[in-house]
Amino acid sequence: MQFLRRIGLLLLWPAAPLVAFAAANKNDPYLVPLRGAGNLALVAASLLLVAVLLRRGRWRSIAGKLLVMLWCLPPVLMAVAHLSFELRKHDVLSASVTEARQLGPHFMVGYSSFSEVARLAEQGLIGGVYVTRHNIRGRTIDVLRAEIAALQDKRRAAGLPPLIVAADQEGGIVGHLAPPLTKVPALATLAGLPPDEQQSKAAEFGRIHGRELAGLGVNLNLAPVLDLKPPQRRNRLDFHTLIGQRAIATDPAVVSTIASAYVQGLEESGVGATLKHFPGIGRVRTDTHHFSASLNTPVRELETTDWLPFRENLSHSHSALMVGHITLTAVDPDRAASHSKRVVGGIIRDKWGYQGLVMTDDLVMGAIYQHDVCKAVVEAINAGVDLLLVAYDGAQFYRIFGCALDGARQGKLDAAMLHASAMRLGKPASTAQARAASHAISPADQPFAN
Structure with missing residues (x-):
């Protein structure tokens, strides 16, 4: 003893x-x-x-x-x-009305406390919310539907535009609201089918997701994944990206065909799609949830392979584009693509001419959060990113929004970029998710699959 x-x-x-x-x-x-x-x-x-x-x-x-x-x-x-x-x-929370209206629309936040996120929504400190598994744990889907509707009511009462409400329903291993929503197979299961069946099945999956998400009040789905399926096994330290299970196929043409049909089905229900994770994480073995990662492939090669599904879908849909936290070394070796002006402004906006909604992957990921997150926030806004996502740990919103607030007060934010971004976010009929916002605040009239 x-x-x-x-x-x-x-x-x-x-x-x-x-x-x-x-x-x-x-x-x-x-x-x-x-x-x-x-x-x-x-x-x-x-x-x-x-x-x-x-x-x-x-x-x-x-x-x-x-x-x-x-x-x-x-x-x-x-x-x-x-x-x-x-x-x-x-x-x-003490930010002025002017500061809130200028910066708030650029932030989407995950939350656990309704009262807390409601205050952020009423004050205009956020432009969107992200709902996931913990928002339905131990609760009915009707409670979450009522909660989303209440948030939209508060926005309307405050004279603010509807919130963008996002969920992450890819199908397969990523379906954070399924169950109780329908558990749809991964789009990768369609890759071996004939092209006609690929399209019809993918469109059906999109309609299922779209119908159920719209009925819940969600107007933006963070899907589909357009990264090419990696030919080799991932690093054993890859606990969360798991792109080998989430990516559709190794052939960019197959990815484009299936993804475009899925997006069409989703948009038919009034829910916007999000193409992810540009510039492509299929070739990257490192898990950006925890570590920095680099994509060392030449741009010319990426343009004829990995980027084809992105360009094809951006030109034929109203999809948003999610930029990942990997460094595209051939373009900007000093920072991740998610806050690189050379990538967002130089490639996506200027070279491709895409003027839709661009958002970051979750800023509460090790590739960003373990470094100078304030620098990343300022650079992302100045690069032309429209939405900064704070998903996994909503409490980090105060730190990340504080970075933008300090940047604005110190004159570090590009006023022209903020204005251009505000115009993109404010277009009432240019994106599927904006059109869906008006639907989301109406009573749901569609049945829910359980």
């Missing part, structure tokens, strides 16, 4: 700095599981250990005093981290 006590005491030394680190970084996206009850448990455990150490007389020795002080750190550091978060949040 005495031996076990000594082992336990020894373990307290390395555990103290680890717990202190977790407390100081309580708002980090990687520590989302510790939020709420986890944080309270960590503080309670630290205080309990301090009380036990004091009761056993550890304060009498120098080493004991040091150990007690180490275990006093977690509650203090957590309090400081919480205060820092609240101050940042207060600064964002």
Whole structure:
């Protein structure tokens, strides 16, 4: 027994700095599981250990005093981290009406708290919301439908345009609202069919997604995936991208055929599509959810392969375009494509002439968030990106919006780019998702598949 006590005491030394680190970084996206009850448990455990150490007389020795002080750190550091978060949040919520109306339309946020996101929506601090699995966990689909309708009612009462409401229903392994929505197979399952069947089945999948999402109040689907299927196996550290299972095919012509039919079916229901993840992550083995990644393929090769489905679909639909967090080294080796003016402005806007909606992949991904996220936010806006997505951890919105707010106050944002982006976001009939917004705030009149 005495031996076990000594082992336990020894373990307290390395555990103290680890717990202190977790407390100081309580708002980090990687520590989302510790939020709420986890944080309270960590503080309670630290205080309990301090009380036990004091009761056993550890304060009498120098080493004991040091150990007690180490275990006093977690509650203090957590309090400081919480205060820092609240101050940042207060600064964002105190933004002027002019600042909110100028910057808010460019942000789409995932959320857990309805009251919190409702406040952001009413103040014009966001232009869209992203709904996913945790928004329906333990709830009925009717509750989420009513929640989305309530958000749109609040926007209308505040004299603001309808929110863009997005979901991520690709089919296959990515269908964050299925169930209760219909679980549709991955578009990749259609690749081996004859072209006519590919088109008819893909259009049917699009109509299923579109009908159900529109009935829920969602007007933008973050699908389809246009990345080419990688010929080789992915890195074993790829836990989340899993593009080999999500991509449609290795042949760009097959990808174009299936994707265009799917988009058509989706748009028929009044829901916009999002083509992703330009400039293509099929060739990249690194998981951008956690690490930086580079695409080293020459542009000339990409234009005749990976980019063909993107150009084809952008020219025949009202789709939005999602830009991924990979560095296109041949064009801009210094920053990810999602905030590169050479990529967004030079290729997408100027060379391709695309003037539709461009959005980033989730900014709460390691490829961006672990670096200078404020620089990325400012550069993305100045590059001509219209929507900045904060999906996985909605609490990071306050930090990321704060970056844009500081950039605006310091004169770092390009006024011409902001104006051009506002015009694109404000076009009432130029995109499927904008047309769908008016449908989304009407009572749903379509049945739901369960």
